[in-house]
Amino acid sequence: MKRFFASILIAFPLVSCVQEALDAPEMQGAQTEHLVSDGAFDAGKCIVLFDEEIVAEIEAYAGDGVPQTKSAGLDLMFQQLGVTSVERLFPHAGEFEPRTRKEGLHRWYVLSYSDEVPYTKADVGLGALPGVELIQPVRKIKINDFNDLSSDLWGLRNRTNPGFDINVTPVWQNYTTGNPDVIVAVVDNGVDISHPDLAANCLPEGSHYNAVDGTSTIYPGDHGTHVAGTIAAVGNNGQGVVGVAGGDSAAGKAGVKILSCQIFKDSAEGSVSGNSPAAIKWGADHGAVISQNSWGYVYDDNGDGKITGEELDRALEATVTPADKAAIDYFIKYAGCDNAGNQLPDSPMKGGVVIFAAGNDNIANGAPAEYDKVIAVGSIASNGKKSSFSNYGKWVDIAAPGTDILSTVVGGGYASMDGTSMACPHVSGVAALVVSYHGGPGFTNDMLMGRLLNGANPDLVPSSYEVGRLVDAMGAMTHGSSATPAKVEDLEASARANTMDLSWTAVADDEGVPAYGYMALYGKDKAAVAAATPSDYKFIGVSCAVCTPDVEVGEKVNFAVKGLDFNAAYHVKVLAYSYGLNYSEPSAVAIFETSSNNAPVIDVYNEGSYSIKASQTLEVAVNVADPDDHDFEVDFDCEVSHTFIPGVDAGSYIFTVVGKEVPAGAYDAVLTVTDEYGMIGTKTISFEVLDNAAPVVIKEIEDILLSAKGKEMSIDMTEYVTDPDGEQLKYEVTVSNNKVVHVTPRADRLYVTALAYGLVEVEIAACDVRGEKAVFKFKVLVKDPSDPVSVYPNPVTDYVNIGTLDMAETLITITSSTGKVMHEETSQVSGVEPARIDMTGFAPGSYSVKVSFGGNEYKRTVVKL
Amino acid sequence: MKKLLYIAGALMLLVPALAQAQSLPFVAAETDAASLGTAGANLVQTGSVANASFSNAAAIPFSEQTMDVAAGYTMWQPVSSNILNVGAAFNLKQKFGVAVGFQYGMNPAYDVTNSSGAVTGQFSPSDMHVNVGLAWRFLPFLSLGANVGYATSSLAEGQSYGALAADVFAMAKFGGLKVTAGVANVGTTVKDAAGNEFCIPGSIAVGAGYSKVFGEKNGIDVLVDADYYFSGWMAVAAGAAYTYNDFVSVRVGYRYGGESPVPSYASVGAGVKLLGIKLDAAYLISSSPIGNTLALSLGYTF
DSSP: OOEEEEEEEOOOOSSOHHHOSSSSSSGGGOOOOOOOSSEEEEEEEEEEEOOOOHHHHHHOOOSSSSOOOOOHHHHHHHHHHHHOOOSSSSSSOGGGGHHHTTTTTGGGEEOOOTTTHHHHHHHHHTTTTEEEEEEEEEEEOOOOOOOOOOOOOOTTTTSSTTTSSSSOHHHHHHHHHHHOTTTTEEEBBBBOOTTTGOOOBOOTTTTTTETTTBBSSSOOOHHHHHHHHHOOOOSSSSSOOOOOTOOGGTTTTEEEEEEEEEEEEEEEEEEOOOHHHHHHHHHTTTTSSSSOEEEEEOOOTTTTTOOHHHHHHHHHOHHHHHHHHHHHHHHHTTTTTTTTBBBBOOOSSSSSSEEEOOOOSSSSSSSSSSSTSSEEEEEEEESSOOTTOOOSSSSOOOEEOOOOOOEETTTEEEEEESSHHHHHHHHHHHHHHHHOOOOTTTOHHEEEEEEEEEEEEESOOOOOOSSSSEEHHHHHHHTOOHHHHHHOOEEEEETTTTEEEEEEEEOOTTTBBBSSEEEEEEESHHHHHHHHHHHTGGGTTTTTEEEOOOOOOEEEEEEEEOOOSSOEEEEEEEEETTOOOBBBOOOOOOOEEOOOOOOEEEEEETTOOEOTTTTTTEEEEEEETTOOOOEEEEEEESSSSEEEEOSSSTEEEEEEEGGSSOOOOOEEEEEEEEETOOOEEEEEEEEEEEEOOOOOESSSOEEEEEEEEEOOOEEGGGGGOOTTOOOOEEEEEEEETTTTTEEETTTTTEEEEOSSSSSEEEEEEEEESSEEEEEEEEEEEEOOTTOEEEEESSSBBBBBEEEEOEEEEEEEEOOTTSOOOEEEEEEEOOOOEEEEEEOOOSSSSEEEEEEEETTEEEEEEEEEO | OOOHHHHHHHHHHGGTTOOBBSSSGGGGGGHHHHHHTTOOOOOTSSSSTTTTGGGGGGGGGGGGGGGEOOOOOHHHHHHTTEEEEEEEEETTTTEEEEEEEEEEOOOEEEEETTTTTTEEEEEEEEEEEEEEEEEEEEEEEEEEEEEEEEEEEETTTTTTEEEEEEEEEEEETTTTTEEEEEEEEEEEOOEEESSSSEEOOOEEEEEEEEEEEEETTTTEEEEEEEEETTSSSSEEEEEEEEEETTTTEEEEEEOOOTTTSOOOOOEEEEEEEEEEEEEEEEEEESSSSSTTTTEEEEEEEE
16 A cells, blocks of 8 residues: 655745835845635744844843844734744754854744734734845645555565666665664654664664754654654664665664654644754754755645646746755765864764655656756666656656555554655665765765765666656765776686687675676787777777676676687687776686587477377477577477467466367378578477277166155166276256256266156266267156056146056046046056146146056046147 | 028038037036936927026026026036036027026046146136027917127147027927927037038927826826937937926936937936925936036025
């Protein structure tokens, strides 16, 4: 179940507002944005940037409640607006207060006043006062969820569409799985720091920041926990998911640390937004060097779930708000630094990197991600296509997996989500890995940015998507590296027909990082091969083949190259190369000779002449292989119905003939296998389907009398019929009235059950596989012994049957209702051989039937219709 | 009369080809006790005309009574059908006659079985016959009479078969001698389930009788009826009745049925009459299936 949102959106759209250049000199340069739409903003609040003079007066005020200043106008406006509190947007930063003040962040205040006061009144009233440099409203924040079902960490390693992932596996194998000295600030809703798959990589309780309440108490939410899990879920711990930089639990290696900076909090009224600028700044002031932000601004002012009309216009024009911009700039400048901007001795990086989700509106803009100092992250799906929701544009810096991402959620659970919110932490995780490995004194945020953006894969995601290049952990880790793998020393070369078989021992660079791949340069001209380099081989008649084997250093690499000329001498050498395409020295040149082409080989299991009965099925296992490992095509020709289907193993086939579907006779099936060079191998499979013999009647089945309803009996058909071919016969049953008798065949036995009184005719066809049959007909009489005479059907329209129990000479007299004798005859009558009297010439009416046998008379009435 | 015989002769030629079997045969059977006592010979019977609508309405104007009503019960063999009949005749100044009759027969229930012999239910068939008759004595010695009726049999659930039937007779009386001739049970046909048509048992009928009273208290009636059925069969019934002092009667008769719907039988009967109230009984003697048929009737006449 994917029950989460693509991004958390902090609403601050710049709507149909007026940018006013005020005349007051203290307002020069200030931009005031007026809000006219409603519903998307917090009532009774605004953010104000005061000048130093007003700030000094506010800070000097020692009383309780709203501060008093020397500005009579400001104090009056506070009264008119009903201001109830004046608080710093960026709280006091402790040891980092000096740089906070240096950057002017101490001058940002949040004013709270009556909900009844419209923002425009505060805007106009405060904006006209000296000492007020900027006013902005506080947008509401909402969470948009996408829900789906998925359960694969394809973003880390895409097994369905190889390559469309962040290529982190070789980084884990060769570089790092994370470093606890690297702190990533997750600006989001709260992270579940007690999640069993995440807790080990979270900073201790009390270290985090709740920017909604201004406390250190975190209220976890699914979105923030999901994001954090993608970055730092504990790796290799045998449970749940794996974060990009979550460490290696089994190896005792911790991952990077998560600092939760909560800006959303669920309440009875819904999600409450917090102080996002303060949350961003908090990270810089508390050790984080990477700020992860999967949120953006709300453009859907009317809350209808769509961005249309003026909303779309505003969305496309939106930019980062001043307060957020100030916080982002601060993070980039001061993360990992002291008040003077120098790298702290225990910090892995000088300066910070702020990473933002591009947004999920599928439009050509997204704020704050469009701010050029942040890394904007677009999203792709597992097939490499742009995620349908991802915002796009030249401003998007890098792409990452964002559709169907599985990660941690609150309560120890896991879930899949879609969104650039999910793509963003993949980039943050890769950034954290790079800092983990390369970080330290002298490592700067610009270096990190360069590795992330320049190391991204330029080939996989088309530029037309405008979601940036696909983030590449290995590329970022190795970007700019000069490390070169060692020379291959033990190259061996041989040939099978025109296939070259090479083998050598895998090598690594000086740091023990295995060669990323190997390039084989080969040709018939030894001198040309010896002189060839990766850059010029194609110009001197030398061929090239490349492999990227998944082997450990020191293990043998086996590499086959097809398509060489037959019967020729070749020379070959191998170069190892790093992920950054630094090539080793070439190996020594080896020589080998190709040979003639060999025909494909066809093996028939238990080869011989096959003979089957019509009831049997012939299955012949056939194995086809090319001794030269060439591709081949298989053609099978057989004149009768058959199947020739691939078996479980490559090259294996099963030839099947079902005897009953093929006329009797002898046949040849010809298998022809042609390799890619036209060499042919053939095999003929001869088989015979024997003539069929129809089932033979041994004796007829006698009529059956069942003396009560529910009575059962069985008939062993092997006493009545046999099949000369020894087949198991099938029995087709036809009963003239299924309500009287039920006949069920099971194997060679018929089970007869009396259901009601009456006489039925039963036909049994004993069929062999070719449908030839022996037919039996008999009658089954179910008779109540207390009623010796049966007259049926009654009423009658043509012939009436009059039966008795046992065979006896019987006089039957039928008279009209007035006593005229209409029919009289004496005959042998029984239950299964009743008298059959033609009444078609009888007029409709009621007739008396007198049945006399064995010295007794029985009277019945029969009605002719 | 010649014209009547001519029509009857034409019918004789046409009808036998229609069918051998006869539908609704009970319309040809007499069921009231007075008639059965003389083996059904009653076409010129003028002493008891309550059931004239089932025999010969032309006899009514020659009756000496103004009104004659009767109700009877007959247990008709061979399957012991229970038949109830009611009849009434009104003689207007020995010039005109009107008669009505109703007969309902209840036959024993039978088991409904399907083509395999399985019993699926039961049904009780029944017969009904209702008639009206008119007569006109247009000369002192000659009258004409006609009956029209409807007969039906209910044979199975939702399966009933019916037909219209009519009788036309002329009757003459010369002293104690009475003769009559006409056609009986001429009517519509019945179709069976297969669409085959069957006629009701129509016939050309003639009858004669002689009545004589000796010594004022001893009355004798001799009656003869003959039917020639359109199917080609012939039947004759003859009977005699002795009546003492118009109080007690005894009757005997014999019917030769041949191939007709009602087989041969002999009959005996008796009756008493007091203050206009009549009680009659009859019993059939026969080796055929209708032997042991018994009829009783109660009437009133004035």
